[in-house]
Amino acid sequence: DIQMTQSPSTLSASVGDRVTITCRASQSVVSWLAWYQQKPGKAPKLLIYKASRLESGVPSRFSGSGSGTEFTLTISGLQPDDFATYYCQQYSSYPWTFGQGTKVEIK
Amino acid sequence: EVQLVESGGGLVQPGGSLRLSCAASGFTFSDYWMNWVRQAPGKGLEWVAITKQDGSVTYYVDSVKGRFTISRDNAKNSLYLQMNSLRAEDTAVYYCVRCPRGEHFDYWGQGTLVTVSS
Numbered sequence: 001d002i003q004m005t006q007s008p009s010t011l012s013a014s015v016g017d018r019v020t021i022t023c024r025a026s027q028s029v030v031s032w033l034a035w036y037q038q039k040p041g042k043a044p045k046l047l048i049y050k051a052s053r054l055e056s057g058v059p060s061r062f063s064g065s066g067s068g069t070e071f072t073l074t075i076s077g078l079q080p081d082d083f084a085t086y087y088c089q090q091y092s093s094y095p096w097t098f099g100q101g102t103k104v105e106i107k
Numbered sequence: 108e109v110q111l112v113e114s115g116g117g118l119v120q121p122g123g124s125l126r127l128s129c130a131a132s133g134f135t136f137s138d139y140w141m142n143w144v145r146q147a148p149g150k151g152l153e154w155v156a157i158t159k160q161d162g163s164v165t166y167y168v169d170s171v172k173g174r175f176t177i178s179r180d181n182a183k184n185s186l187y188l189q190m191n192s193l194r195a196e197d198t199a200v201y202y203c204v205r206c207p208r209g210e211h212f213d214y215w216g217q218g219t220l221v222t223v224s225s
Contacts, residue, residue, distance in 0.1 A: 001169075034211035036152075043202055043215035044152065055213070087152055091210055095168045096154040 002026050002090050006099035012107040019075040021102045023088035028068045032092040035064055035073045038101075039084045047086075048073065078104070109133040109214045111203045116219030123193050123223070129186040129203030129216060137161070137181040140206040143188045145199035146218075153199075156188065157206065170196075193223045 003026040013019050023033070031051040036044035046055045048064035051071055061076045075082055083106055088099040115127040127143070143155040156167045156177040165177050176189040186203055200218040207213055 032210070036212070038152075043217055044212075045215075046211060046213050049211040049213075089152070089154075089211070094157075094166045096157075098152040098154070101151045 001095055002029060002093060002097055004088055004090055004097050004099040006086075006088055006102050008102060009100065010103045010105060012105050013078050014107045015078055015080060017078045017107075019078050019082075019104060021073045021086055021088075021104075023066075023071045023073070023099050025069045025071075025090055025092075029090040029092035031067050032090060033064075033066070033071050034089045034091065035062075036087045036089065037082075037084045038087065044087065075104075109205070111205065111214060111216035113201065113203050113216045113219035116201065116221045118222045118224065119193055120225050121194060121223055124189070124191045125193065125221060127188040127190065127201055127203075127219060127221070131184045131186065131203075131205075134205070136179075136184040140209040141177075141179060141186045142204040142206050142212065143177060143186075144202045144204050144212065144215075145197075146202070147196075147199045150199075155201070157209075158186070159209070190221070193221075195223050197221060198223045 005024045007022045033051045035048040038044040052064045063074045085101045085103045087101050110132045112130045119125050142157045158165045158177045162179050174192045178187045202218045203216040204212040205214040
């Protein structure tokens with residue numbers, strides 16, 4: 001199974017900050033990687049797919065990059081609505097696996 | 108508008124069975140791979156199972172193989188998860204999730220809670 005490791009696990013930031021979350025895969029997933037945002041009590045929401053493609057309707061302050069085993073999710077100008085938990089997920093090979101999550105908290 | 112509505116969750120004893128259903132609307136259900144993804148209380152996300160558009164191909168995470176069966180009825184726009192031999196570690200919110208081209212997850216239901224406890 002491909003292990004996905006996110007860092008950091010928790011991140012404290014202020015409105016307006018630039019935030020970067022890293023996701024590392026235990027073996028190459030090429031560009032078959034997605035990012036999701038989840039708020040308490042809600043279903044996850046797709047932000048980025050195929051490593052860098054922005055899902056329709058997602059604000060352009062979200063961006064994704066990387067390939068192979070190392071990926072980043074960047075939020076350029078953190079907004080109050082962005083405080084949430086973020087997950088990466090590989091869909092290169094079964095079983096599809098998620099990172100453990102990164103909680104973005106208010107500083 | 109795409110809608111995925113899960114039902115069938117509840118409290119079940121260890122070793123028991125439960126069948127989850129997902130009613131899909133707002134899109135051509137038979138065009139999409141469909142999945143179940145779960146989340147234990149306070150924990151992260153875990154992909155459980157996937158089925159191809161016509162149900163001819165299915166994959167499972169190892170921890171549920173032989174116990175869970177994913178299926179679909181395209182005439183009823185419905186996805187199912189038959190869960191047998193349930194264990195305490197299966198306790199989770201189960202989400203029905205759409206998967207364009209068999210890739211990422213683009214639409215999620217609101218989830219249904221399954222609690223396995225005596």
